[in-house]
Amino acid sequence: MRREWLYAWLMLLPALVVLATFMHVPAIKTVIASFYSTPHGLRPSRFIGLANYQRMIADPVFWQAMRNNLIYAVIFVPLSMAMALVMALLVQGRIVGRAFLRMAFFTPTVLPLIAVANIWIFFYTPGFGLIAQIRDLFGLPALNLLGTGTTALYAVAAVAVWKEAGFFIIFYLAALQTIPPSLVEAAQLEGASRWQIFRRVTLPLIMPTTLFISVNAVIDAVRLIDHIFQMTNGGPNNATNLLFYYIYRVGFQFWDTSYAATLTVVMIVILSLLALGQIVLVDRRVHYK
Amino acid sequence: MECYYPARMNDAALPASDTASPQGQRPAPGISLRGLAKTFAAQTAVQDVSAEIAAGELTVLLGPSGCGKSTLLRMIAGFEAPTAGEIYLAEAPIAALPPSRRDIAMVFQSYALFPHLTVAENITFGLSVRRTGKAETADRLDRVARLMGLETLLQRKPAQLSGGQQQRVALARAVISERPVCLMDEPLSNLDAKLRAEMRVEIRALQRRLGLTMVYVTHDQVEAMTMADRIVLMNAGRVEQAGTPEQIYAEPATTFAARFIGSPPMNLVPAEALGLPGAAVAGLRPEDIHIAAEGVPARIVSAEYLGADLLVTLAIGAAQVILRQPARTGLPAGPEVRLAWVPDALRLFDATTGHAIGRSPAV
Numbered sequence: 253m254r255r256e257w258l259y260a261w262l263m264l265l266p267a268l269v270v271l272a273t274f275m276h277v278p279a280i281k282t283v284i285a286s287f288y289s290t291p292h293g294l295r296p297s298r299f300i301g302l303a304n305y306q307r308m309i310a311d312p313v314f315w316q317a318m319r320n321n322l323i324y325a326v327i328f329v330p331l332s333m334a335m336a337l338v339m340a341l342l343v344q345g346r347i348v349g350r351a352f353l354r355m356a357f358f359t360p361t362v363l364p365l366i367a368v369a370n371i372w373i374f375f376y377t378p379g380f381g382l383i384a385q386i387r388d389l390f391g392l393p394a395l396n397l398l399g400t401g402t403t404a405l406y407a408v409a410a411v412a413v414w415k416e417a418g419f420f421i422i423f424y425l426a427a428l429q430t431i432p433p434s435l436v437e438a439a440q441l442e443g444a445s446r447w448q449i450f451r452r453v454t455l456p457l458i459m460p461t462t463l464f465i466s467v468n469a470v471i472d473a474v475r476l477i478d479h480i481f482q483m484t485n486g487g488p489n490n491a492t493n494l495l496f497y498y499i500y501r502v503g504f505q506f507w508d509t510s511y512a513a514t515l516t517v518v519m520i521v522i523l524s525l526l527a528l529g530q531i532v533l534v535d536r537r538v539h540y541k
Numbered sequence: 542m543e544c545y546y547p548a549r550m551n552d553a554a555l556p557a558s559d560t561a562s563p564q565g566q567r568p569a570p571g572i573s574l575r576g577l578a579k580t581f582a583a584q585t586a587v588q589d590v591s592a593e594i595a596a597g598e599l600t601v602l603l604g605p606s607g608c609g610k611s612t613l614l615r616m617i618a619g620f621e622a623p624t625a626g627e628i629y630l631a632e633a634p635i636a637a638l639p640p641s642r643r644d645i646a647m648v649f650q651s652y653a654l655f656p657h658l659t660v661a662e663n664i665t666f667g668l669s670v671r672r673t674g675k676a677e678t679a680d681r682l683d684r685v686a687r688l689m690g691l692e693t694l695l696q697r698k699p700a701q702l703s704g705g706q707q708q709r710v711a712l713a714r715a716v717i718s719e720r721p722v723c724l725m726d727e728p729l730s731n732l733d734a735k736l737r738a739e740m741r742v743e744i745r746a747l748q749r750r751l752g753l754t755m756v757y758v759t760h761d762q763v764e765a766m767t768m769a770d771r772i773v774l775m776n777a778g779r780v781e782q783a784g785t786p787e788q789i790y791a792e793p794a795t796t797f798a799a800r801f802i803g804s805p806p807m808n809l810v811p812a813e814a815l816g817l818p819g820a821a822v823a824g825l826r827p828e829d830i831h832i833a834a835e836g837v838p839a840r841i842v843s844a845e846y847l848g849a850d851l852l853v854t855l856a857i858g859a860a861q862v863i864l865r866q867p868a869r870t871g872l873p874a875g876p877e878v879r880l881a882w883v884p885d886a887l888r889l890f891d892a893t894t895g896h897a898i899g900r901s902p903a904v
Contacts, residue, residue, distance in 0.1 A: 432651060432653065434649045434650075434651050434653035435653050435655060437618075437620055437640070437649070437653065438647070438649060438653035438655075438714075439655075439666070439670070440620075440639070440640050440641060441618065441619075441640045441641060441645070441646070441647055441667075442641065442666055442667030442670055442671070442718070443641035443642075443667065443670055443671050444641075444666075444667075444670040445670075448670050452655075452666075452670070453655060456657040457656070457657060459657075
């Protein structure tokens with residue numbers, strides 16, 4: 253009996269070491285760091301209790317980033333999921349050029365977000381970008397989507413939707429393929445319209461996948477910030493400053509590591525609560541096979 | 542199965558209100574298949590099938606897997622469009638209509654129950670998409686649930702039911718539609734042997750009670766023989782023979798029909814092995830041969846004891862035949878015996894085409 257335990261622990265050890273080194277220990281250190289001051293040349297780090305958290309609550313940029321992120325998520329999560337589902341439904345049937353369409357939908361996922369950002373900069377560039385040219389064609393006034401405070405956040409959210417919808421398609425396609433064709437045929441025989449079949453058969457049966465994707469989408473809504481570096485740097489005037497991007501700026505540009513740790517803790521708590529809430533809330537209404 | 546009561550399907554066991562079958566108001570139509578063909582990209586599944594499915598009868602489409610019987614059924618249901626030919630439902634062509642407008646119900650091989658809906662919701666799915674009123678839906682659900690013995694299971698999900706109960710829900714969904722034609726695609730293939738035998742009786746009783754025109758696809762000759770009013774025997778996309786079970790058993794139109802029906806199947810040996818003239822193939826059912834004092838010399842190869850019966854394998858020269866006799870008759874001491882047969886039972890088939898000779902095939 254003893255020996256079996258020993259073997260079990262030995263087997264688990266490599267994974268445990270890696271996980272602990274790169275995840276558990278840093279996570280705990282982050283939480284601890286949030287209660288200390290940032291060390292500076294002559295002033296070593298010292299315990300300051302909740303001072304960092306108090307500072308955060310008083311920080312207008314933090315609140316702006318939170319609000320931005322909320323809007324960003326409210327646009328990104330439903331839109332990327334709905335687009336993924338619509339595109340998956342389009343390419344699941346036997347249609348001409350199915351393979352090409354699937355590839356086309358999936359391509360944005362393969363590209364790094366930085367590259368995607370570059371493509372979209374070409375779309376958005378005032379004067380000669382794609383959107384500017386189209387507006388010009390119809391005689392509409394010029395528009396600087398990324399440079400205007402009221403539109404910049406929507407412009408960067410659109411990029412994220414475009415990128416991630418292609419990824420979510422894969423999950424929806426896989427889910428749609430698990431629905432036996434005879435269920436659809438049975439519904440057809442009963443006289444159900446295409447909308448009724450979708451609403452009453454397809455949609456309930458892919459709910460587990462929808463839940464999975466929604467958890468991922470919410471995480472992505474916080475995590476996907478690469479294009480901000482390329483497109484706006486959080487500007488203009490913090491209009492596209494998202495929580496994760498703000499953490500990066502605080503931690504690695506201002507080198508205020510303790511405050512960055514504080515923000516990180518808050519971000520992780522928010523994400524965990526959201527995921528938990530989604531699962532608890534939606535799980536009851538999801539049918540698992 | 543846990544809660545199976547054969548008596549349920551008995552008219553006597555049901556309240557009087559139930560015996561007025563919903564289908565009684567609408568006489569079931571017959572189906573006529575004329576020159577039906579279906580070609581898929583790679584192969585021909587059905588070619589030139591013509592058959593009559595009589596009103597109010599149970600017609601079995603029987604054949605080995607890949608013979609086109611399921612494709613034929615799916616064409617009647619409207620899930621496959623025929624490449625050629627026409628389907629008539631009570632003299633009205635329906636091949637161009639979508640499945641929902643054919644007035645046909647169907648029970649799928651996998652039952653096709655909606656896993657996220659309760660039994661009650663599954664049964665009333667069709668009524669609800671057709672926007673039938675609440676009171677009528679409840680009334681019909683109540684009637685069908687009692688008919689099928691599902692009253693206590695209405696709030697369960699399909700995953701909480703046994704195979705036989707799921708089968709019953711699938712049947713209930715077909716019955717509640719009150720459509721006079723019901724198609725069944727190998728409905729018993731997912732059940733164990735005992736349950737299969739019970740459901741055979743039950744489906745047959747239901748079909749008779751409601752006066753349904755039923756088309757039943759199976760590869761199981763026992764199901765076909767025990768349930769069918771008429772059998773349409775198919776092979777390689779064509780109709781091999783159509784007729785009552787008795788006709789097909791007694792007068793197989795081809796060697797395929799002779800070998801497909803009957804267990805063990807009809808013995809087919811060259812006619813000269815039995816001392817008959819000509820180059821035909823002679824066919825004899827195992828129960829029509831017996832060991833006698835006079836007759837064709839044969840040698841006992843082996844015997845298989847089945848309790849009531851004994852299956853004896855015999856060699857006649859190079860040919861082999863199996864005979865069935867009551868087990869208590871016993872076998873003679875030596876291996877050398879003589880065989881005789883009921884003269885009326887002998888069937889002859891053309892050696893090259895395999896078609897029956899001498900008698901017109903019963904179609």
